[in-house]
Amino acid sequence: MTTTNIEQKVNETWGKPFVDNAKISIRNMDVFYADKQAVFDVNLDIAKHEVIALIGPSGCGKSTFLRCLNRMNDTIPICRVAGDISLDGENIYDTNMDPVLLRARVGMVFQKPNPFPKSVYENVAYGPRLHGLALNRAELDDIVVTSLKKAGLYNEVKDRLHSIATGLSGGQQQRLCIARTIAISPEVILMDEPASALDPIATAIIEELIDELRKNYTIAIVTHSMQQAARVSQRTAYFHLGRIIEVGETSQIFTNPQHELTENYITGRFG
């Protein structure tokens, strides 16, 4: 296949972007930063209780795409989103949709662990308290402990729940951020390279955790590590220059990619 052929084929998405039991549906999504377009005509479904990995070279728009799913890009004044994105059939960019309530349903974990400079306990209790999820201290304690357990962190921090969270190791901080996110019982968790700032052991723990979380949550994860994508996800979407080139079962994408750009990327020819 020559380069010209590749160029002709990037305008459509190969593979199977749509599913029957969609939690989030994205149709004809374009994202602009001022005049510069960052995401072009993306169509994708994210199924309930699946982990979908978004891979692709740096600057391909996958983080931008992810941040649109809970309207985190609203905080960037020059960012503009066009197209339909719906969560359980509701358009999340509808004027009636409150981004604050949306983010309580679609949580996010960031690339660099960003615990608040408060105690471990206060970090996890922060969200539930503001959303009124606990009626009294005992219920709040329960939410904090459960969330820490779900994030696989409880045993490591149970003796220092009230010491400052920024004193934890990087991996522990990231799991604390995950605990903080699941404490408000979201439906979807977006993860933007959650393990890229961590060492291999902490990464392995996070990956196990993601697999565990799939039972209760729908997860979209941006990653630069193809091994990670292969280990944790059921479906994988390959982004290239703001477009989704190919979507499919993770096993198929990594063993038998249909598009030459996907194959070039996963075999390490560029990216």
Place this chain on the structure above:
Amino acid sequence: MNVSTLLVTLVALALFSYVFGKQRALSIAKHNRRRLHSIPSYYGYMTALWCGLPALLLLFLWLCFETVVIEQLLIASLPSDIQSLSSGQLSLVLNDLKLLATQDLMDSHTEPMKREAVQYLLSMQATSHSLRTILVLVLAFAGAAWGLSRVIGKTPARIWVEKVVLFFLILSSTVAILTTIGIILSLLFESHRFFGEIPPQDFLFGTKWSPQTALRSDQVGSSGSFGAIPLFLGTLLISSIAMLVAVPIGLMSAIYLSEYASPVFRSIAKPVLEILAGVPTVVYGFFAALTVAPFIRHWGETIGLDVASESALATGLVMGIMIIPFISSLSDDVISVVPQALRDGSYSLGVTQSETIRLVVIPAALPGIIGGILLAFSRAIGETMIVVMAAGLSANLTINPLETVTTVTVQIVTLLTGDQEFDSAKTLAAFALAIMLFISTLILNIIALYIVRQYREEYE
């Protein structure tokens, strides 16, 4: 040659040396470019510095010691009965002689002894001046010659100039430090004299301030009492009112500017706030005295309160307005330093912007904000012009903001303006007050800077 002519001559000589030094270096470089260690102008600088610096130093030292040396020689030449006078009387005689010498006041009535002494003084001064001129110029020429002789290929002129530059940089920074030390020493010295007359405990814990001392021993009713508590309390009262105004307004405007305002609004509002910081305090002073104080008095009368026309409230309010920009710009800086990642983390949990600011941004920025508030507070304590114009002079021991109080700075100004004798407790009290003020603002500043620095380290 007088000093200024000598200085101009020295500069001219140094300029010539520069040109000669550079020419010499150029002529060496003409034959072989690689023979020179540095580029020619450095040899010029080196020659000029050799010409100018030693001569300048000599001139400086000469000027420092000239008067002292001449005076000692003059004393030695005087008859022994005058030499044995007490130092006070001796200095009177010396002043008399100097006056006669400068003003040419001698006539036939002048005593022969004095006439002789004045002649001697004048001749010594003349000798000193000509000797000074000759020595300085000789040193300048010798320096230039030495510098020129050093213009040879292997002299590292560039490095030499570098060292001289470094020396001047160190010298300049030392000037600032020495000045500070000098100020502190003069304060310490004068307040020591004050505490020799008034016991420190009377000053620090006394509650009556009435700094009138008797000029004559038979004068009545002016025993003078130097209890500084009313002044400290008055200062604290006015500064606290100022902080009550400035902290909420400054902090909230900082939050609005850094978190909510659009870039366009911010680009207009920030400079406007900074203009507020640039208004001379004397303008705030008459604003307080002529506009705010009568307004508050009138308003007080309307609701049946008795407000003094120089109320602490009016002064404090205006001082607060003056301090708003400090608080707002310092807080704005520390709020902007709080990482966006923390805000994102909070937003991603479905938390609103004001909740995020209240629960995440402000707590994270708090040490810096407190540091800024302490800096502003120390400025409020030391503020002088507004209180001189708008606060009263009577040292009332009260915490009622509607009454007149006076502050430490106001009292320092009143004690030291006009003709003063520097040997009474009344004037010396100003130095004791100044040192108290200095110590308290110093402590506040150190705490504030410490807190701010601790905070900066957290995110770097």
